[in-house]
Amino acid sequence: MSHYVDGNAVLGAFSLALGTDLSEGSLECAGCGSSHAIAQTRVYLRCPGMVLRCPECGGVEVVIVEIDHRLNVTLSGVLALRIAPPRASPTT
Numbered sequence: 001m002s003h004y005v006d007g008n009a010v011l012g013a014f015s016l017a018l019g020t021d022l023s024e025g026s027l028e029c030a031g032c033g034s035s036h037a038i039a040q041t042r043v044y045l046r047c048p049g050m051v052l053r054c055p056e057c058g059g060v061e062v063v064i065v066e067i068d069h070r071l072n073v074t075l076s077g078v079l080a081l082r083i084a085p086p087r088a089s090p091t092t
């Protein structure tokens with residue numbers, strides 16, 4: 001039953017959904033409070049959309065579903081999403 005891939009599988013879609021590069025991003029689990037890189041989450045693809053689960057407690061952190069060509073991202077199991085701010089373009 002526990003067929004999953006690592007979080008790298010969703011970084012592309014997740015980054016696209018939020019409009020920023022999430023490869024260095026991390027999540028804080030609402031279930032157990034652990035912090036981990038998005039790349040470390042367990043990703044379940046054999047369900048509608050993609051489900052990201054906590055590598056510590058297995059709780060659902062993020063659900064990404066494409067509906068009518070829009071990515072619907074649910075962050076119900078996440079206390080915090082930590083991402084690098086968009087790089088400012090050089091002003092000089």
Ligand SMILES: [Zn+2]
Pocket residue numbers: 029030031032033034054055056057058059
């Ligand atoms: Zn957890």
